[in-house]
Amino acid sequence: MSLNESRGTRRRGAELEDAILDAAWAQLEEGGYPRFTIEAVAERAGTSRPVLYRRWPGRTELLLATVAHIGDRTLPVIPDTGTLRGDVIALLHEVNRTRAGLMALVSVHLGSYFSESGTSPAELREHFIHGRPSSMSQILSRAAARGEAPADLPERVCSLPFDLFRGEALLTLQPIPEQSIHQIVDEIFLPLVQAYRQKT
Template sequence: MHPVGRRRRGSELEEALLDAAWQELKDNGYAGFTLEAVAARAGTSRPVLARRWASKHELLRAAVRQAHSRTVLPVPDTGSLRGDIIEMLREFNADRVDFATVLGVQLGGYYQETGSSLADLRDVIISGHDSTLEQVLQRAVDRGEADPAKLTPRIRTLPFDLFRQHILMTLTPMPEDAMEQIVDEIFLPLVTP
């Protein structure tokens, strides 16, 4: 809530609305995600939301995009592909488990209603952004640790796909030994020259 008597405007208001929308998704899922509920949580009115987002789907996508942007992870540079990928998985474990859980568990109704999927929403989130993973993989290619011909789109994301699978199936962080097994036993053998 904002201080009494002080009216929020511009980017401050938009940020507060998107924060309220994200919190509504986290607390009540898509079933409870209405413009009225978000407006009440933000301490404003439904028309204020409707002037910015034409539908609750647009509001949802904007809220997810903002929540994702708040957890921008640094590009690791441990000096090795193994170290960088494990460090990325550790960062995801520390900062993104709740985010991934909301996307995977709380938004089932959204995916069904819109005919979209988690992959479609992921594309909305990362469109136009230089991927941390791409930077890590390019450095590994430059160091001779990874064969660019073996870095197919599916192989590039394999450690993170397995990470997401763990999160969505258990709703818990991934153990350190499991991260190391994914990298050492699955990923590195597939990409090493």
């Protein structure tokens, strides 16, 4: 039991779990996966190792829970500008502001996790999303209702703006330039949408 808990400020339930996962994220950002241990997270969270082990069998499970927790905490606001172009540009701006650092973290700090677990960034991303509908699917659904896009766009086209965004962010480990966002939308994505629209 931690000093804080013994003085009558014992945290319970969701409050305690949120505090642990916030501490786990801070530990991961600061020390990467090699220093991401149950002991280090417990100390940072001001609690004990048994408290963590009651929730997660080991650090792999704790990492996956932390990634899902941060995914929930950084959900982008889905814009509604009235046009497909405006929505996609606004969404990429929001993701550029809130999640570019997460992509850098995955690239720099989690290499040893992928080697140890035999998993990939794509699999970790599934835990980050954990079943939520994508922002692009909601934007494209509205665009289809307005007649701006076909309702049956291939998945590869739907995910293209984020695939290109993610690729550039991981190469540079920085938020991508404004010019790149407009090039992705205006020179690549929208012409493809228009081409599929003309087929229908």
